[in-house]
Every structure is written in structure tokens, then in C-alpha cells.
Amino acid sequence: MPKIVDHVTRxxxxxxxxxxxxxxDGIRAASVRTVAAEAGWSAGAVRHYFPDQDGLLSFAMDLVSRRVTERVNAIEAKGTVPAIVLRYLDEVLPLDAERRAEFDIWLAFMAQAQAESGAGTLHAHVDTVHEELRGLCESLVRALSEAGLLKDGLDVRREVERLHALLDGVALHAAIQPHRTTPTRARQLMRHHVESLLR
Amino acid sequence: MPKIVDHVTRxxxxxxxxxxxxxxDGIRAASVRTVAAEAGWSAGAVRHYFPDQDGLLSFAMDLVSRRVTERVNAIEAKGTVPAIVLRYLDEVLPLDAERRAEFDIWLAFMAQAQAESGAGTLHAHVDTVHEELRGLCESLVRALSEAGLLKDGLDVRREVERLHALLDGVALHAAIQPHRTTPTRARQLMRHHVESLLR
Structure with a gap:
């Protein structure tokens, strides 16, 4: 199937x-035209794969998801459960230039989806990515619960929601005010939160 | 000074x-052209006040800040301190169509600022709005602390950061997944968090 392989490579x-x-140059600079120029292709050739900027943005978002998933899958499950939980949280926070670029794409993607009237395709895609991160938070809270480490009386479902919201909030702050929410502060805040859940 | 008054009215x-x-139609639809058409003005007349879309977006953001400030200032300081704190948090969460429109502007504004190369004017403006919300969170945590209600050993500065991040995260979730993070769930989550800080 040479044609399929070719498509994937392209x-x-x-x-x-x-x-x-x-x-x-930032996500704002990414258009069919600029990406074509960067790849040394014609705009028409790029448009064959991504007819418009929304298509390109969706594709960029898939790329971010894939990168995050690869990093998350590469985490070694060594050490105490809380230490492992914190390593996972670290990987999804925008704590270096690479991950800040990923976060900027996610932010642009959400803003674009919100600006769509009705339930557009970008919106469905945002839901998917959002649920992936929620799923990760659920695994982490469940891991703490199953290890018998959670404080008595904590509701797992509610703590999943709280961790997920805090994680997105800290990520947002680390991205928009990196001088204030430095990588160290972001990590400390997540550690403090996880510790507040433990007996 | 009729000229100044005129400018303000315009x-x-x-x-x-x-x-x-x-x-x-959503923030994406807001351009100098569409706003001019809506106001019954020429695009040139609007451009006299806002030369480009960034200017318009900054102005929309000022409008949101003003609306939030007005609502926050109208809150009556009746009842227990935690109840008052929760009323303030409610006002900044996008829990109805009006406040979701405000949040969508904030999201578009942040995304646009992040996409600017370097320290652009939008970015400075995002910092200002961000600091306003941070200031509100600080007043709320301090009010709990001064009423002697905070758990022993809690660090006020860290709790301000955590509340601020959680608030932005819950707001984001309420805006992008309103069917999951319903107004009730969002309020419950904030109440749960505030209660977790109390002795």
C-alpha cells in the first residue's frame, strides 16, 4: 500500500x-500558507491535507496529544505512589519551552472552539482532549485511594474534579505568567495539593 | 468639554x-467591520477608535473587567465570612450565558496574547486582568485568615495561589464543558475547597 504510507509520511x-x-513564531502565525512555505511545499499541496486553518489547528492538537501521551507512557512507576502521581502531573504542566508551545496550541484550540457557533467539530475535539486529561486525573486519585493513602471522608469523584480543575488552572498560570508561576512554584503547588489529600 | 463627552458616548x-x-455570534465574529455594521456606523468611524482587531479585543476585555468589578462591588457583605467568600467566587465563574460570553472574551484574549511574539500590548493587558483576579483571591483568603477560620499551618500566600488556580480551572471547565461542570457542580466544588481550608 505505497499510497497510504506516502500519505502518512506527508x-x-x-x-x-x-x-x-x-x-x-507562535500559533497565530501558523496558516496553510506559512506551513507550506516552511515545508517547502505549495499551499495547494498542504490544503490537500488540511483545507483550512481549523483543520491545521486540529492536526496540531492531535500532535500535542500524541506528544503528551508518549511522555506519560514513558514515566517509570518507581517510588511511592504520591511521588509517581507528581511525576505524571509534572508531564502535563507547561514547565519548559517545548511544553509551553504545546499549551499555547491547546489554548488557541479551546478559544477557537468556544468562538464557534453551536457544536462545531473543534468543540467535539476539545471534549476528547479534555476527557483524556480528566481520565489521567482519575487514574491518579484512584491510585492514591487504592493504596489507602486518601484522607477519610474524601469523595473520589469530587477530588478528581478538583485535581483536574487545579491542574488546568496551574497550567494556565504557568503559561500566561511564567515569571510568577515558575516551574518550581507550579510543582510546589501541585505537591501541596496532593499532600493535602493524604491522611 | 463637549468633545470628550462625545468620545465617551461613542x-x-x-x-x-x-x-x-x-x-x-461569538468573539470570532467580532471584527471592526461586523461591529461597525451592528452599530450602524462606517468601518472607518469604528477604526478611528479601534484601528484593528487587537484594539477591539482589548476594549472588549476592559468591558468584561468593568462588568465583573461592578458585580463584585454590588455584593452585600452579609452572613458568615465563608458564605460571603463563596458569593464573590460565584460572581467570577461563568455560570450563565452572560458570564460565559465574558469568559469567552477572556479566553480569546489570553490565546491571542500568548500567540503574540514577545511582550506585546495584549500580554501586558492580560497581566493586569490576571492580577485583578489574583487580588480578589488574596482578599478572600485574608478575610478567612483574619476571621481566625483558616486551619492551623496553612500558608496564606500558597492558599491564594491555589484558590486562584482552582478558580481559573473551574471557570475554564464550566465554559468548555457546561454539561459536565454545571453551575451546581462548579459551586459545590468551590464550596468544598473553601471548606477544606477551614479549621
Missing amino acids: REEIAEALWRVVRR | REEIAEALWRVVRR
């Missing part, structure tokens, strides 16, 4: 060009 | 037209 090439544009 | 007219466009 999408990867566009992905890499898109990533370079976003890292260098 | 900006108000643009503000009202902008708000109607955002409420009806």
Missing part, C-alpha cells in the same frame, strides 16, 4: 513544519 | 454593539 512532514512555525 | 455605543455581536 502528514508527518507537515506536522514537523507546523511545529517549527509554532515554536518560532 | 465608545459606549461601540461597546454595546460589540457586546451584541459577541453574545449572538
Whole structure:
């Protein structure tokens, strides 16, 4: 199936060009035209894969999801349960330039989806990504619960919601005010929160 | 000073037209052209006040700040301190269509600022709005502390950061997944968090 392989390779090439544009000039600069120029393709050739900017943004978002998933899957489950939980939380916070670029794409993606009238395709896609992160938070709270580490009387479902909201809030602050919510402060805040859940 | 009064009135007219466009069609639809059409003005006349979309978005953001400030100032300081704290938190969460429109502007504004290369004017403006909300969170945690209600050993500065991040996270979730983070759930989550800080 040479044609399919070819398509996959071409999408990867566009992905890499898109990533370079976003890292260098920000997500706002990423258009079919600029990504085509970066990849050394014609705009028409890129448009064959991504007819418009929403398509390109969705693709960028898939790329971010894939990168996060790869990092999360690579985490070693060594040490105490709370230490492992904190390593997972670290991986999804925008604590370096690479992860800040990922977060900027997520932010642009959410803003664009909110600005869509009605239930557009971007909106459905935001839901999917959002549920992935919620699922991670659920696994982490459940791991603490199953290890018998949670304080008595805590409601697991509510703590999943609280952890997920706090994580998104800290990520937002780390991205928009990196001088105030530094990587150290962001990590300390998540550690403090996780510790507040333990007996 | 008839000229100044005139300018203020005209900006108000643009503000009202902008708000109607955002409420009806979303922030994405708000451009110099569409706002001019809504106000019954020429694009050139609007451009006299807001030369580009960033200017318009900054103005929309000022409008949101003003609306939030007015609502927050109207809150009556009756009842227990935790009840008052929760009333304030309620006012800044996007729990109805009106406040969701405000949040969508804030989200678009942040995304646009992040996409700016370097320290642009939008970015400075985001900092200001962000600090206003942070200041509100600080007043609320201090009020609990001064009433002697905080648990022993809690660090006020850290709890301000945690409340602020949680508030932004819950607001984000209420805006992007209103069917999951319903107004009731959002309020319950904030109440649960405030209660977890009390002795």
C-alpha cells in the first residue's frame, strides 16, 4: 500500500513544519500558507491535507496529544505512589519551552472552539482532549485511594474534579505568567495539593 | 468639554454593539467591520477608535473587567465570612450565558496574547486582568485568615495561589464543558475547597 504510507509520511512532514512555525513564531502565525512555505511545499499541496486553518489547528492538537501521551507512557512507576502521581502531573504542566508551545496550541484550540457557533467539530475535539486529561486525573486519585493513602471522608469523584480543575488552572498560570508561576512554584503547588489529600 | 463627552458616548455605543455581536455570534465574529455594521456606523468611524482587531479585543476585555468589578462591588457583605467568600467566587465563574460570553472574551484574549511574539500590548493587558483576579483571591483568603477560620499551618500566600488556580480551572471547565461542570457542580466544588481550608 505505497499510497497510504506516502500519505502518512506527508502528514508527518507537515506536522514537523507546523511545529517549527509554532515554536518560532507562535500559533497565530501558523496558516496553510506559512506551513507550506516552511515545508517547502505549495499551499495547494498542504490544503490537500488540511483545507483550512481549523483543520491545521486540529492536526496540531492531535500532535500535542500524541506528544503528551508518549511522555506519560514513558514515566517509570518507581517510588511511592504520591511521588509517581507528581511525576505524571509534572508531564502535563507547561514547565519548559517545548511544553509551553504545546499549551499555547491547546489554548488557541479551546478559544477557537468556544468562538464557534453551536457544536462545531473543534468543540467535539476539545471534549476528547479534555476527557483524556480528566481520565489521567482519575487514574491518579484512584491510585492514591487504592493504596489507602486518601484522607477519610474524601469523595473520589469530587477530588478528581478538583485535581483536574487545579491542574488546568496551574497550567494556565504557568503559561500566561511564567515569571510568577515558575516551574518550581507550579510543582510546589501541585505537591501541596496532593499532600493535602493524604491522611 | 463637549468633545470628550462625545468620545465617551461613542465608545459606549461601540461597546454595546460589540457586546451584541459577541453574545449572538461569538468573539470570532467580532471584527471592526461586523461591529461597525451592528452599530450602524462606517468601518472607518469604528477604526478611528479601534484601528484593528487587537484594539477591539482589548476594549472588549476592559468591558468584561468593568462588568465583573461592578458585580463584585454590588455584593452585600452579609452572613458568615465563608458564605460571603463563596458569593464573590460565584460572581467570577461563568455560570450563565452572560458570564460565559465574558469568559469567552477572556479566553480569546489570553490565546491571542500568548500567540503574540514577545511582550506585546495584549500580554501586558492580560497581566493586569490576571492580577485583578489574583487580588480578589488574596482578599478572600485574608478575610478567612483574619476571621481566625483558616486551619492551623496553612500558608496564606500558597492558599491564594491555589484558590486562584482552582478558580481559573473551574471557570475554564464550566465554559468548555457546561454539561459536565454545571453551575451546581462548579459551586459545590468551590464550596468544598473553601471548606477544606477551614479549621
